[in-house]
Amino acid sequence: xxxxxxxxxxxxxxxxxxxxxxxxxxxxxxxxxxLTGSDNNETATLQAVRAMGIPVTLGQRAENIEGxxxxxxxxxxxxxxxxxxxxxxxxxRGVKLAERSELLGLVTEQFSKAMCVSGTHGKTTTSSMxxxxxxxxxxxxxxxxxxxxRAISGSxxxxxxxxxxxxxxxxxxxxxxxxxxxxxxxxIDEDHMDYFKNMENLKxxxxxxxxxxxxxxxxxxxDANTMEVVRKCSSKAKIVTFGKTSDCDFYAENITQISxxxxxxxxxxxxxxxxxIDVHVPGEHNVYNALAACAAAYSAGxxxxxxxxxxxxxxxxxxxxxxxxxxxxxxxxxxxxxxxAEIGATxxxxxxxxxxxxxxxHQPFTYSRTAMLLDEFAKALSIADKVVLTxxxxxxxxxxxxxxxxxxxEKIDGCVWFPTFEEVAEYVTDNVREGDLVITTSCGDVYKxxxxxxxIMKTRG
Numbered sequence: 001x002x003x004x005x006x007x008x009x010x011x012x013x014x015x016x017x018x019x020x021x022x023x024x025x026x027x028x029x030x031x032x033x034x035l036t037g038s039d040n041n042e043t044a045t046l047q048a049v050r051a052m053g054i055p056v057t058l059g060q061r062a063e064n065i066e067g068x069x070x071x072x073x074x075x076x077x078x079x080x081x082x083x084x085x086x087x088x089x090x091x092x093r094g095v096k097l098a099e100r101s102e103l104l105g106l107v108t109e110q111f112s113k114a115m116c117v118s119g120t121h122g123k124t125t126t127s128s129m130x131x132x133x134x135x136x137x138x139x140x141x142x143x144x145x146x147x148x149x150r151a152i153s154g155s156x157x158x159x160x161x162x163x164x165x166x167x168x169x170x171x172x173x174x175x176x177x178x179x180x181x182x183x184x185x186x187x188i189d190e191d192h193m194d195y196f197k198n199m200e201n202l203k204x205x206x207x208x209x210x211x212x213x214x215x216x217x218x219x220x221x222x223d224a225n226t227m228e229v230v231r232k233c234s235s236k237a238k239i240v241t242f243g244k245t246s247d248c249d250f251y252a253e254n255i256t257q258i259s260x261x262x263x264x265x266x267x268x269x270x271x272x273x274x275x276x277i278d279v280h281v282p283g284e285h286n287v288y289n290a291l292a293a294c295a296a297a298y299s300a301g302x303x304x305x306x307x308x309x310x311x312x313x314x315x316x317x318x319x320x321x322x323x324x325x326x327x328x329x330x331x332x333x334x335x336x337x338x339x340x341a342e343i344g345a346t347x348x349x350x351x352x353x354x355x356x357x358x359x360x361x362h363q364p365f366t367y368s369r370t371a372m373l374l375d376e377f378a379k380a381l382s383i384a385d386k387v388v389l390t391x392x393x394x395x396x397x398x399x400x401x402x403x404x405x406x407x408x409x410e411k412i413d414g415c416v417w418f419p420t421f422e423e424v425a426e427y428v429t430d431n432v433r434e435g436d437l438v439i440t441t442s443c444g445d446v447y448k449x450x451x452x453x454x455x456i457m458k459t460r461g
Contacts, residue, residue, distance in 0.1 A: 004070065004096045005033075005106050012068035013037040014083045016056060017045040020100055021074055023144040023156020027107055029054060030158040038064045038083060045154070062086035074100040075172075075396075104144060104166070105177030111142065111164040115296055116178050118168040118209060119186025119220075121342050122289045125281070126186060127167045128317040129293035131157075133310030137302050139163050147336065148318040163300075171195065173205050176212070183213040183237075184296050186289070188225035191339050194368035194397075203229050213237045218296045220288075221248035242295040244288070246271070250295040252287055260353040261323075263287055267294055267307065275304040281316045283349030321346060321439075324450055327457040329434030331355065334450050338365045338443040340373055344380035346441065351383060356435035360384035361424060361449055363442035364392040364405060371401040378411035384439075386431075388424055389417035393444035425452035429460070 005011075011028060013021050016037025022045050029035055029052050038057040039046055049056050057064050060083045065071055071087040078084075091097040108114040117127045124147040132151060134141040140159035146167040148155050168175035168183070171192050188206055196202040203225060210217055210233040219230045221241030230239055242250040252265040253273075261282050267274045279290050294307045316322055319336040326332070333350075337343040343362070350358045360381055364370040370377065370392055381387045389405045409415040418424045428438060440450040 003106055003109070004098060004102075008033070008070045008096065010034045010036070010068045011070045011072060012065050014060065014065075014071065014073040014077055014081065014087070015039055016049055016054070017041070017043050018074055018076060019045075019146075019148070019155045020104075020144070021072070022049065022154065023158075024072070024100070024103055024107060025049060025054065026052070026156055026158040027142055027144075030160070031110070036064070036068065048154070065090060068095065070096040070098065072098050072100060072103050101172075101174035101177045104174075105179060107144075108164060108166055109179040111162055111181070113161075113163040113181055113300060114166060114179055115164065115182040115184070115300065116166045116168040116175065116180035116213075117184040117186070117292075117296075118170060118175055118206070119184070119226075120170070120189035120191050121339065121345070122186045122285065122292075123167045123169065124317050124336070125286065125320050126184065126289045126292050127165050129290055129311060129314055130184075130296055131165045132314045133293060133297045133302060133307055134163055134165065136310035136313065137297075137306035139302075141165060145317070147320060150315075150318065151313070168209070170202070170205055170209075173208075175209050176205065178209075178212070180209070180213045182216045182218065182296055182300055183209060184218040184292055185210070185220060185226045185230070186292055187220055187223045188229065189339070189341050190373070191369070193372050194366070199225070207232055210237075211235050216240060216296070216299050218242065218292060218299060220292070221245075222288075238299075240295055240299050242288070242291040250291055250298075252277075252291055255284070255287060267291070267304070269298065274298070275308045277308060278312045280312070280314060282321055282353065283345060285345045285349070319447065321349070325454045325457075327454065328460075329436075330432045330457065331437045332450055332454055333437065333439045334447050335439055335441045336443050337441045339369070340376035340380040343377070343441055344383060346439065347380065347383035350437055350439060353437065355437035356433070357385040357437070358383075359386040359388065359428060359432065359436060359438040361388045361390070361428060361438065361440045361446065363390040363440075363444045363446035363449075364408060365442050365444045366395050367392060367397050367399045367401040367403050370408065371403040374403070374408060374411065377408055381408075381415070382412050387412050387415040388428055389415060390421060390424055390446060390449065391417070391419050393442070395444070421449045421452060424449050425456055429453050429456045
């Protein structure tokens, strides 16, 4: 890939307040680039950007890009955005126009210990765990995470060491822009089929990601798809496995559930106990996310006591089974899960906890995913005792699939759906009882329903 940052002095970010843009701005700012940015809404992130001394314009206009010799935009920017239109014209005159994933790739190239975490499920949690471990080891690591981590007050940080943790997303092959020294493959499952079309294409992309890795590949030895890909890898990188059984390099023994939000296990490496690990996020799947983070860190030379300390201080990334409130005996949790496997794991975890009933308030995200995985969504959501759906959030798509929330609701016993968030919030709060758990799930904006429900419960006392 062309290193378009060479010789560039002024980089402008269209939508600098975005969760994926802000960490890149942090890192490039510390490396001495002059940055400017714009966004449409005033947020705490924009205030943080300004606090670094970066000029930010509220409102997006063509003149905002003037003077920039590199302009960065994200996939969230619409084609009719006036700055993007002006940037495309400027590109004809030699100004570099780059999509965020391209820039992220070049940023990873500037680190000799770029640790890129990939997989269909668990990327944000594992990236967050790995970041916590590095910080516990006293390493001033940089990070670009797909969600917010309270310990770093956001979705990324700019450090001065050679270590960088980067969430590596496979959507539209964006992870193929990266330069991974150490890569993690958590799992390979059917997702983003609107882009990949079939599993073979998805595996082919993960194979390219493996082939790009220079030093260490940390792979889920208990996931058949992952191991099929890794065995074909042509990279000279060392392959390290983690998983559920002792034939993996890293595995867990003596897994003990201390409480709903606390598990403890012995971290094993090729038959040797390294240390005890405490995981303060619920669900057995998070034991394996922790194993992946430990395997990557330990293989990179991080001592066992830092694994222990970093994970003991990790209480979850925001929107990953995040406990929001407990009011009148009803617990509210928000989760980013938007794929059947993720939702199934989340609800299975919830059912194993000590609540009387589990409610799932789900917002289907994208028409293509809902249509292609309709039966899988129905099966996963049916794990809950009560299921309430919002209408589908189309995101980047139009409803050419003729699919609606009612189509999914019809496949789930007792499921109800409502066209507005207000109706969903009223229905759930009218029917919950003491001892219930209410989980909102989606990568859309269903967290707004959680906020509404909590406010209603507070007013009712």
